[in-house]
Amino acid sequence: MSLFSKKNQEVLLTPLGLNNPVTVQVLGICSALAVTAQLEPAIVMGLSVTIITAFANLVISLLRNTVPNRIRIIVQLVVVATFVTIVSEVLKAFAYDVSVQLSVYIGLIITNCILMGRLEAFAMMNGPWESFLDGIGNGLGYAKILIIVAFFRELLGSGSLFGFKIIPDAVYEMGYLNNGLMLMPPMALIICACVIWYQRAKHKELQESSN
């Protein structure tokens, strides 16, 4: 079986679109609200989740036939916790400012539903390579939504992107104001809802039939 067979491509790509963990399965919403006030932490968070999901999937997939069924959740948690700790230490060492901004949310990746969902639903019954691709796909799907939400929140809430002023001073002098609500979590939820709205309007197969 080739490394990028049709099935494997599907495993990698559907989480970016029609099976997105945030907008379709509605998982990982909590961190999507918490870290998306600016683009930079959102991207770092998305990448961290991608790496952790991919490697945790890989390890669990390798262990899947040796782990007794009763203690599988504990084993999964230990594996995830290991990777979360590694990522957290790396961020503290090489990107201290961002890790301060993200504060507890890196540690809370342990409780991110996407991780446990993928481990339980995919890695426990698929081979290591597919599981690795699945982890990458789902992590990137999560990162994609985070980046979309953070883009609008930072642009409209702070008038900047990656910390650089985008909206010129002349506009502010005409009376423009930053939207303070964008910096609060409720607006992240509403932007997330708009993304879901757009996606479901575009793809008929995501709509439930109205009886």
Next chain:
Amino acid sequence: MKALRNYLDKIKPNFEEGGKLHAFRSVFDGFETFLFVPNSTSKTGVHVHDSIDSKRIMSIVVIALIPALLFGMYNVGYQHYNAVGMPDAGFFEMFIYGFLAVLPKIIVSYVVGLGIEFVVAQWKNEEIQEGFLVSGLLIPMIVPVGCPLWILAIATAFSVIFAKEVFGGTGMNIFNPALVARAFLFFAYPTMMSGDAVWVAKDSIFGLGQTVDGLTAATPLGQAATNIVPDASLADMIIGLIPGSIGETSVIAIAIGAFILLWTGVASWKTMGSVFVGGIVMALIFNALGSESNTMAQLPWYEHIVLGGFCFGAVFMATDPVTSARTESGKYIYGFLIGAMAVIIRVLNPGYPEGMMLAILLMNVFAPLIDYCFVQKNISARAKRLQSK
């Protein structure tokens, strides 16, 4: 009247299926039923028709809002002329100044809100619904006069789309759209909705008034929140000659509106009355507990009632038939908790001097729960009665 009817009948075929103006069908339909009671009748089943349909109800609420609106216009002028040091200006000069300051807000609110409603009705192939007639007038009345028009437009669009249309349009909304617009403004643009720089109009309009920079005037409620005893007299608070949102200051004008609503039976006296009872009881409790450092807690109950948006909210917002509790006993609980929550928020959170908005939005969420409890209570009482026979 006759001529208008004939004219409408003449242009009507253009809007029907296949007519050249079919795209504007919903607009025509909206205006026709606004001007004339629809004469269509049900073909099947037994129906009791009342000539009070929702358009007529909305019109009554709009009429009830007019006194508070007119007084609000006068007060805008009064506050401006006093602040720029021309308290001798005549009544009409003040009124016209206020009229010119408030009118653009009303136009913006209606154009944006009705525009979205028209587009959505056309798109979903529905009739235009009339709920926005009231919301569109309420929104400009509950903002400070210094609120810029573009911000008002964004807030109106936000509330019509996210508080109303996504839930299915008029009659389906969980929250009062006008209050959602105000809450949006309050949290998104706090500098334009609170503080002491937005309550007095600063610019001259068509040569009326004077442009003065840096005018400040805090609302009495804002003063109390920063632990200053309000300096306005009780008479001014009741008549409404104090800084505040455009329509909310005058208790007398709101009382006229309340009388119209209660006399025509559009608003429920149970909700309205229990809001006041709730506010008074809670204010008395805080008075009794007392707190040296918190001026809000020492505010006597009658000042809690006449200040800020309490009256306006109790009369026009809490009684909204869509978002309030519908069971008759539920209305008492719903109203009481609004009044009590409004005073609690005012006293315990100085960051939000206007507790009425948040109290009503909070209770909007609980209204279905209150109804559910009373309906279930009734069901189980009847089941018990059946068993005991």
